Amino acid sequence: MRLFRRGDTASTLDLLVVGLGNPGREHERDRHNVGWMVADELARRMDGRWRAKFSGQLAEVRLDALRLALLKPETFMNDSGRSVAAATRFFKVEPESLLVVHDDVDLEPGRLQARAGGGLAGHNGLRSLAQALGTQEFLRLRIGVGRPGRGDPRSVADYVLSPFELEEDVGALVSRAAEAVETVAREGVEAAQQRFN
Numbered sequence: 045m046r047l048f049r050r051g052d053t054a055s056t057l058d059l060l061v062v063g064l065g066n067p068g069r070e071h072e073r074d075r076h077n078v079g080w081m082v083a084d085e086l087a088r089r090m091d092g093r094w095r096a097k098f099s100g101q102l103a104e105v106r107l108d109a110l111r112l113a114l115l116k117p118e119t120f121m122n123d124s125g126r127s128v129a130a131a132t133r134f135f136k137v138e139p140e141s142l143l144v145v146h147d148d149v150d151l152e153p154g155r156l157q158a159r160a161g162g163g164l165a166g167h168n169g170l171r172s173l174a175q176a177l178g179t180q181e182f183l184r185l186r187i188g189v190g191r192p193g194r195g196d197p198r199s200v201a202d203y204v205l206s207p208f209e210l211e212e213d214v215g216a217l218v219s220r221a222a223e224a225v226e227t228v229a230r231e232g233v234e235a236a237q238q239r240f241n
Contacts, residue, residue, distance in 0.1 A: 054136065055135055055136040055137050055138070055141060056111065056135055056136070057111050057112065057113050057135045057137055057141065058110040058111050058112060058141065058229060059110065059112050059113075059141055059142075059143055059228070059229045060112070060113050060115065060131060060132065060135055060137045060141060060142050060143070061083065061086065061112060061113070061114050061115070061143045061145065061225055061229075062079070062083075062115045062116075062117065062124075062128050062131075062142065062143070062144045062145065062173075063079035063080045063081070063082050063083030063084075063114070063115070063116050063145045063146075064076075064079035064080070064117070064121060064124055064144065064145065064146040064147075064169040064170075065077035065078075065079050065080030065081075065116060065117075065121070066120050066121050066205075067118040067120065071205070073207040073208060073214075074204065074205050074206060074207060075147050075189040075203070075204045075205075075206065075207070075208060076121065076147050076204040076205055077147075078145075078146075078147045078187045078189065078214075078217070078218070078221070079116075079144070079145040079146045079147065079169075079187070080116050081214070081218045082145045082185075082187070082218055082221045082222055082225065083103075083114045083115070083116050083145065084116075085218050085219060085221075085222040086105070086112075086114055086222050086225060086226075087103045087105065087114055089222060090103075090105035090106065090107060090112070091105070092104070092105040092114055094116075097131075098115060098117075098127045098128075098130040098131045098134070099117065099118060099119050099126060099127040099130065100115055100116050100117040100118045100119065100127040100131075101115070101116040101118065102114070102115050102116075102131070107226060107229050107230065108230065110229050110230065112229060113131070113135060115127065115128065115131050121168050121169040121172070122168045122169070122172055123172055124169045124172045124173055125172035125173045125174070125175055125176025125177065126172075126176060128142075128144075128173050128176060128177065129173075129176040129177055132177065139177065139179050139181045139182040139183075140160070140181070140182075140183065142177075142182040142183060143182070143183040143184070143185060143225060143228055143229075144169075144170070144173060144182055144183065144184050144185070145184075145185045145187065145221065145225065146167060146169055146170065146184065146185075146186065146187065147167075147186075147187055147189045147204060148165065148167070148186040148187060148188055148189065149165075149189060149190065149191050149200055149203070149204060150165055150188075151186055151187070151188025151189075151190070152188050152190050153188050153189055153190040153212060154188055154212075154213075154217055155187075155188035156185065156186065156187060156188070156220060156221060156224055156240045156241065157184075157185070157186040157188075157237075157240075157241050158183070158184070158185050158186075158224055158227075158228060158233050158236035158237050158240060158241060159183070159184050159186070159233065159237070160181065160182075160183050160184075160233050161180055161181040161182070161184075162180065162184060163180070164180065170184075183228065183233055185221060185224055185225060185228070185236075187217065187221055189204060189208075191203065220240070223240075224236050224239070224240040227239055227240070
């Protein structure tokens with residue numbers, strides 16, 4: 045992804061991957077927690093062990109020769125920035141080495157989009173990160189969850205805080221998103237865009 049830089053300012057990580065979500069059993073399968081689901085899948089693939097750190101769960105893993113850290117903030121979505129800012133300071137991670145995996149109501153269900161920077165699109169987790177980090181220029185993997193359908197009385201907030209429907213193949217979506225994260229780590233965001241967007 046980039047050449048190793050020596051010195052005090054060099055990060056010990058190639059990529060910090062943050063999966064956004066909310067803590068608590070009642071939120072486990074929510075659309076809003078798809079970022080956490082992807083982090084769990086990456087930890088499973090890379091034999092990562094979760095431990096409490098940075099007001100969240102952290103797993104340090106290897107992908108080939110790359111060093112990655114996976115973070116699931118447990119501060120609730122609206123305060124995710126507190127956890128992420130602590131981790132970026134600790135690991136000395138620059139925005140271009142921070143990948144945030146999150147749900148997106150503006151993408152149709154199942155669609156993925158990797159990108160560098162961009163707006164906040166009313167996402168409280170992203171807003172919290174941008175405020176805490178002082179920038180919006182971090183990498184994102186947007187995972188489409190869509191919006192409530194015609195005749196669905198739920199607000200968008202209630203919709204994302206409800207579980208995926210039974211007919212939605214969440215396992216396949218999470219697996220594809222995990223592959224996109226691995227591609228970003230190995231080859232960069234442009235390669236992930238070509239393959240997954």
